[in-house]
Amino acid sequence: MPKSLLSKFIWLGIAVLGASAVGGIAITRGESINAIWFVVAAICTYLVGFRFYSAWICAKVLVLDETRATPAERLSNGRDFIPTNKWVVFGHHFAAISGPGPLIGPTLAMQFGYLPGTIWILVGAVLGGCVQDMIILFCSTRRDGRSLGQMARDELGPIGGWAALLGTMMIMIILIAVLGLVIVKAMAHSPWATATVLGTIPVAMLVGIYMKGIRPGRILEGTLIGIALLFACVLGGGLIDANESIRGLFQWSSEQTAWFVIIYGFSAAVLPIWLLLAPRDYLSTFLKLGVVFLLAISIVVLAPEIKMPHLTQFAENGMGPIFKGDLFPFVFITIACGAISGFHSLVSSGTTPKLLTNERDIRMIGYGSMALESFVAIMAVVAACVLEPGVFFAINSPAGVVGSTAAEAVATISSWGFPVTVEEMASLAAAMGEDTLLARTGGAPSLAVGMATIFSGTFGGSALAMWYHFAIMFEVLFILTTLDAGTRVGRFMLQDFGKHIWKPFGNVSSYPMTILASAIFVSAWGYFLWQGVKDPHGGINILWPLFGISNQLLAGIALCVATSIIIKMGKVRYAWVTGLPLAWLTFICTWAGWEKVFSSNPAVGFLSGASDMAEKLAAGALSPEVAAVAPQLIFAKRIDAVLAMLFAVILWIVIIDMLRMSFKFLNGGKVLPLSETPYTRSNPNASSVATGLH
Amino acid sequence: MNILKKLWAYIRQASGDDAYERYYAHHQLNHSKSEPMNRAEYFKYWQKNKWTGVTRCC
Structure with a gap:
């Protein structure tokens, strides 16, 4: 059989297998479905998307040119522009884009049932997220590795540039606040988790000292020692938890944990980075790649049954306990990172384009990394859905929604048709080494229970508590990395903004200015974190949708830049490649933003929520604890409303700017020229010597 | 054996463990007249460079 025919049959087989897996997931009713089908459906979808759609985009729309020298080759300086082996770049790029978002978002979205989230993760990634990452990587590679903000300024003008910068800074603030809140929910009232996480700080410092002073630059040695010590931290946390006389020291309230996160974030931003x-970051990156790999293997080996129904009543009535609102538009806002993440465009226009040896690698690195990231989101779906739905809701529903005693909570959840008992939750908490697992909103604890169930099922059943706290440590470590890397970037951006008002503020090497800028930035996210901690409905219900909207807004800005570049390249007939995802995101973002601000349902709309609380406060209808914090919660909701509105306005400003520019260009008007660097022929020998790995 | 060697080379390069050797080779090849940084100096420089800009996402 000729090779081309064989390959056609193989691809036909993959397409048929993928279609039947997706179909199986979509039409199964009543009987349980195995997690393997999710894995098969996902892998086949990514393979088909990669093989056909990405290849078509690269050939027809971007017209990648293997003979064109990349910035790494032309500007090679051994510092930031370094021609690097494509698999190494792939590893760097994936490690940089994969954050906690695709683990948490899909977990929260499972309140609608598994079907809507799974479909959006697959469709959104293949047609949206992967395309965005790849095209922005292409645009930046053709522009000497310039950042998204610079490209927006060069291609759209100053308005687009400023909007991109402002949007990025606001998304950072909300992102860090919500991630901080997830940590708080995972650590508060859990001596084992708190002790383990505290232990990781001296471990990281020890590794830092080792790599700087004892064995400079020996990253693998230092990291291996650190990983071993991290396992010791999990064990040590268990010992502390078992010791009645000292466990109380680590039994922190949500407020205390929030202060820890805030002080930690500030310290990490002002201490020297090597410490x-x-x-x-080395530790969490290694741990992350290891856990993702282990989870994939475990799911395949264990092949667990999915227990969540395909759709829950919350998809229709919008009264979900984790966050309120209908399936449309909120499932898209909640999944965010696993399908399309605007944040990735900052990495695609950051380090990665400066390392590419050849333009043809853009497809593998841009499209392929995001497909893998989306697969991580599918694994989070599986980990959430292998739990009994009653258990899933008991862990994730805030006390303010289902009742503050265990009996009340399980009665409410069982009344929804998801049976769960007080004994079941108590024995689960005991097995996981926790005092309680009720009302641990935020996604991290339920993901950890799911992961512990999968891991202990695959590798041995007796160590549930150990696996649970290992998973919590992994999640927290991972989130802290984003938290302080984000604080650092945010501080630089703030200084960049601030220097226009007060020049000395922009001096990034001045220590007093570093402290001042870090304090301002930490206060900004700390404020939202604190409101989240105080919120009787858990805070996640407010912050996560806000984060989702801001992240999709950034994706919208990136897609605007990409669309305008495609149009200026003379490919207006292909502008739908980025134009359609852009239109969809704009529609979803505007709709969700509108609902969050103006919905008359006080559980959804910020403004009606604030008025409703104000009325209840005036009427004396609030419990004393809630009444005490009500004024600040009312104020915070109004700030949230302003923010959500601002996000939508920024997005629309950029879109109108992009449309104005495009129409002018298509009518032969004068617009900013394409800022692409002129063609230089690549010297194939130079690059293969440079990367070292052949 | 060859595969293991390649894997090891990959892990070292992806983690940055061999960054100094690569810098040294680059330096010898292109700027052999000036004095190269030593391991500790280079590590400090490399780390700072790596940590400027957006390196981690959500």
């Missing part, structure tokens, strides 16, 4: 920030 805490960088070494903890």
Whole structure:
């Protein structure tokens, strides 16, 4: 059989297998479905998307040119522009884009049932997220590795540039606040988790000192020692938890944990990076790649049954306990990162384009990394859905929604048709080594229970508590990395903004200015974190949708830049490649933003929520604890409303700017020229010597 | 054996473990007249460079 025919049959087989897996997931009713089908459906979808759609985009729309020298080759300086082996770049790029978002978002979205979230993760990634990452990587590679903000300024003009910068800074603030809140929910009232996480800080410092002073630059040695010590931290946390006389020291309230996160974030931002920030990043990156790999293997080996129904009543009535609102538009806002993440465009226009050896690698690195990231989101779906739905809702529903005693909570959840008992939750908590697992909103604890169930089922059943706290440590470490890397970037951006008002503020090497800018930035996210901690409905219900909207807004800005570049390249007939995802995101973002601000349902709309609380406060209808914080919660809701509105306005400003520019260009008017760097022929020998790995 | 060697080379390069050797080779090849940084100096420089800009996402 000729090779081309064989390959056609193989691809036909993959397409048929993928279609039947997706179909199986979509039409199964009543009987349980195996997690393997999710894995098969996902892998086949990514393979088909990669093989056909990405290849078509690269050939027809972007017209990648293997003979064109990349910035890494032309500007090679051994510092930031370094021609690097494509698999190494793939590893760097994936490690940079994969954050906690695709683990948490899909977990929260499972309140609608598994079907809507799964479909959006697959469709959104293949047609939206992967395309965005790849095209922005292409645009930046053709422009000497310039950042998204610079490209927006060069291609759209100053309005687009400023909007991109402002949007990025606001998304950082909300992102860090919500991630901080997830940590708080995972650590508060859990001595084992708190002790373990506290232990990781000196471990990171030790690794930092080792790599700087004892064995300079020996990253693998330092990291291996650190990973071993991290396991010791999990064990040590268990010992502390078992010791009645000292466990009380680590039994922190939500408020205390929030202060810990805030002080930690500030310290990490002002300490030298080699001491805490960088070494903890090595550890969390290794741990992350290891856990993702282990989880994939475990799901395949264990092949667990999915227990969540395909759709829950919350998809229709919008009264979900984790966050309120209908399936449309909120499932898209909640999944965010696993399908399309605007944040990725900052990495695609950051380090990665400066390392590419050849333009043809853009497809593998841009499209392929995002497909893998989306697969991580599918694994989070599986980990959430292998739990009994009653257990899933008991862990994730805030006390303010289902009742503050265990009996009340399980009665409410069982009344929804998801049976669960007080004994079941108590024995689960005991097995996981926790005092309680009720009302641990935020996604991290339920993901950890799911992961512990999968891991202990695959590798041995007796160590549930150990696996649970290992998973919690992994999640927290991972989130802290984003938290302080984000604080650092945010601080630089703030200084960049601030220098226009007060020049000395922009001096990034001045220590007093570093402290001042870090304090301002940490206060900004700390404020939202604190409101979240105080919120009787858990805070996640407010912050996560806000984060989702801001992240999709950034994706919208990136897609605007990409669309305008495609149009200026003379390919207006292909502008739908980025134009359609852009139109969809704009529609969803505007709709969700509108609902969050103006919905008359006080559980959804910020403004009606604030008025409703104000009325209840005036009428004396609030419980004393809630009444005490009500004024600040009312104020915070109004700030949230302003923010959500601002996000939508920024997005629309950029879109109108992009449309104005495009129409002018298509009518032969004068617009900013395409800022692409002129063609230089690549010298194939130079690049293969440079990367070292052949 | 060859595969293991390649894998090891990959892990070292992806983690940055061999960054100094690569810098040294680059330096010898292109700027052999000036004095190269030593391991500790280079590591400090490399780390700072790596940690400027957006390196981690959500």
